[in-house]
Amino acid sequence: MSDGQVEDSQQEPAEESGDVKVAALEDRLLRLAADFENYKKRAAREREAYVTLANERLIGELLPILDDLERALVAATEHEEAQLEEGVRLVHRSLAGVLERQGVTAIETDGRFDPHVHEALLSQPSEAEEGSVLDVVQKGYRLGDRVVRPARVVVAAPIEQQ
Amino acid sequence: MSDGQVEDSQQEPAEESGDVKVAALEDRLLRLAADFENYKKRAAREREAYVTLANERLIGELLPILDDLERALVAATEHEEAQLEEGVRLVHRSLAGVLERQGVTAIETDGRFDPHVHEALLSQPSEAEEGSVLDVVQKGYRLGDRVVRPARVVVAAPIEQQ
Numbered sequence: 001m002s003d004g005q006v007e008d009s010q011q012e013p014a015e016e017s018g019d020v021k022v023a024a025l026e027d028r029l030l031r032l033a034a035d036f037e038n039y040k041k042r043a044a045r046e047r048e049a050y051v052t053l054a055n056e057r058l059i060g061e062l063l064p065i066l067d068d069l070e071r072a073l074v075a076a077t078e079h080e081e082a083q084l085e086e087g088v089r090l091v092h093r094s095l096a097g098v099l100e101r102q103g104v105t106a107i108e109t110d111g112r113f114d115p116h117v118h119e120a121l122l123s124q125p126s127e128a129e130e131g132s133v134l135d136v137v138q139k140g141y142r143l144g145d146r147v148v149r150p151a152r153v154v155v156a157a158p159i160e161q162q
Numbered sequence: 163m164s165d166g167q168v169e170d171s172q173q174e175p176a177e178e179s180g181d182v183k184v185a186a187l188e189d190r191l192l193r194l195a196a197d198f199e200n201y202k203k204r205a206a207r208e209r210e211a212y213v214t215l216a217n218e219r220l221i222g223e224l225l226p227i228l229d230d231l232e233r234a235l236v237a238a239t240e241h242e243e244a245q246l247e248e249g250v251r252l253v254h255r256s257l258a259g260v261l262e263r264q265g266v267t268a269i270e271t272d273g274r275f276d277p278h279v280h281e282a283l284l285s286q287p288s289e290a291e292e293g294s295v296l297d298v299v300q301k302g303y304r305l306g307d308r309v310v311r312p313a314r315v316v317v318a319a320p321i322e323q324q
Contacts, residue, residue, distance in 0.1 A: 018180025025187035029194065036198045043205040047212050054213040058220055059264055060310050062257065063303055069254040070301075076247040085238040088250055092231040095224065102221055139232075141225055143218050149225055 061098045065091055099141075107140035107151045109133045117142075119150040126156040223260045227253055261303075269302035269313045271295045279304075281312040288318040 072087030107117045113131050121137050128134060133153045140151030234249030269279045275293050283299050290296060295315045302313030 021184050032194050047209050050209050051216040072250050088234050
């Protein structure tokens with residue numbers, strides 16, 4: 001496009017070409033500014049729509065799980081224990097699958113206490129290396145890089161020498 | 163590249179003020195276009211962040227349900243039937259509560275078939291009024307005003323007179 005402008009200025013008489021060029025540029029500037037404004041408005045609307053849509057998709061995946069739970073409840077009421085058990089396993093697999101597809105992963109708890117992803121509920125004198133995780137009271141989870149919930153753990157403290 | 167053009171045009175004798183104006187406008191145009199581009203990129207990033215955040219909140223509510231399911235699985239493995247049953251009831255209540263707080267409501271199926279919210283799986287000759295819902299095969303749900311899943315129903319057809 002800038003090549004085109006350069007050629008124009010060479011062909012047309014100097015003064016007129018300058019005015020024409022200025023007018024054309026001012027016009028382009030106005031149009032671009034208007035496009036920018038419209039884009040901003042649309043982006044704000046879209047952001048809201050995306051949130052709704054994202055939630056809707058996740059909610060849509062949870063409905064079959066609610067169905068399975070309701071079937072499990074029927075089995076419980078009718079004391080069909082095997083069916084109830086199978087139902088719970090199914091529901092667990094489904095919910096774990098939904099969360100996995102959302103990018104949720106369990107926080108590892110093998111090894112040393114890590115304050116970024118673990119929460120120490122208790123430190124307990126132990127033969128294990130000081131600062132190692134002895135027990136997991138509640139599992140922790142990440143969503144992508146972010147910690148959604150830290151793992152609640154028991155941490156090894158040194159045994160006091162008496 | 164545009165800087166080069168501006169310098170070239172300044173060296174030429176003709177219409178200096180016009181050239182300066184053109185150069186200034188071209189500069190503004192380039193800046194605005196660059197701002198626009200940056201805005202677009204930022205908007206795309208923000209849109210993703212919003213979706214992640216919205217999902218994160220919902221996912222955070224699902225984690226305790228996964229915990230309860232895991233406890234129910236332990237009860238199942240240990241054949242503690244009463245505990246298993248109680249666990250399933252708890253999980254059902256929790257998941258129903260999460261969905262309710264998200265704005266999910268069950269689609270009503272008392273009364274006439276409504277193609278906007280019902281899906282007819284079958285029409286069955288019946289004494290009931292033609293077009294009334296006889297049975298619900300799968301519950302349907304709304305999220306706010308939107309149908310996330312229509313209710314799958316059996317609809318009453320007139321009994322053929324022979």
